[in-house]
Amino acid sequence: MKSYFNILLITFFSLASQLSFAGSDADARIAQARSAGPDSISANATIIDGGKVLVEGTNGWTCMPDTFPGDNAPMCNDGVWMEMLGAFASKGEFKADRIGISYMLMGEPKGSGVSNSDPYHADHQHAHDYVQSGPHLMIVVPKEALAGITDDPKEGGPFVMWKDTPFAHIMVPIAPSVD
Numbered sequence: 001m002k003s004y005f006n007i008l009l010i011t012f013f014s015l016a017s018q019l020s021f022a023g024s025d026a027d028a029r030i031a032q033a034r035s036a037g038p039d040s041i042s043a044n045a046t047i048i049d050g051g052k053v054l055v056e057g058t059n060g061w062t063c064m065p066d067t068f069p070g071d072n073a074p075m076c077n078d079g080v081w082m083e084m085l086g087a088f089a090s091k092g093e094f095k096a097d098r099i100g101i102s103y104m105l106m107g108e109p110k111g112s113g114v115s116n117s118d119p120y121h122a123d124h125q126h127a128h129d130y131v132q133s134g135p136h137l138m139i140v141v142p143k144e145a146l147a148g149i150t151d152d153p154k155e156g157g158p159f160v161m162w163k164d165t166p167f168a169h170i171m172v173p174i175a176p177s178v179d
Contacts, residue, residue, distance in 0.1 A: 088119060136174055
């Protein structure tokens with residue numbers, strides 16, 4: 001009987017330990033997601049990780065610990081950006097009819113940048129127009145509002161990313177780029 005009890009006790013503590021670890025991992029992912037935006041937004045945002053809701057928010061914003069799976073580039077998005085990301089993920093149609101805002105206050109870790117012209121580039125790091133950004137805002141607007149904004153990230157200041165696609169948006173650097 002004692003050995004059965006010991007097995008139960010060991011099993012219980014093993015499961016409790018695993019649940020505690022899973023919780024701390026989720027807590028780390030939540031903190032990473034929230035780091036993308038200002039506290040005034042991220043503190044009450046929905047947190048999604050890999051399609052799973054970790055925290056149900058109350059302010060209409062959604063923060064994620066990764067932009068693309070495993071890239072460790074957290075972002076916080078308003079509803080328009082979430083619509084655009086849904087269309088992007090399904091290779092569907094998207095047409096901005098109002099302004100949408102996304103925060104990436106942590107920037108992109110080394111190696112997690114993208115092609116500036118092709119959102120579906122097969123190997124972003126080897127694209128001729130690879131760009132990796134430091135902390136920035138991204139603003140999606142109706143296409144006509146992009147007129148006059150460069151698509152060259154080397155000119156300094158804001159630039160248009162993915163210009164000739166439905167996912168065109170303005171990149172607004174707010175701190176130095178990552179080298």
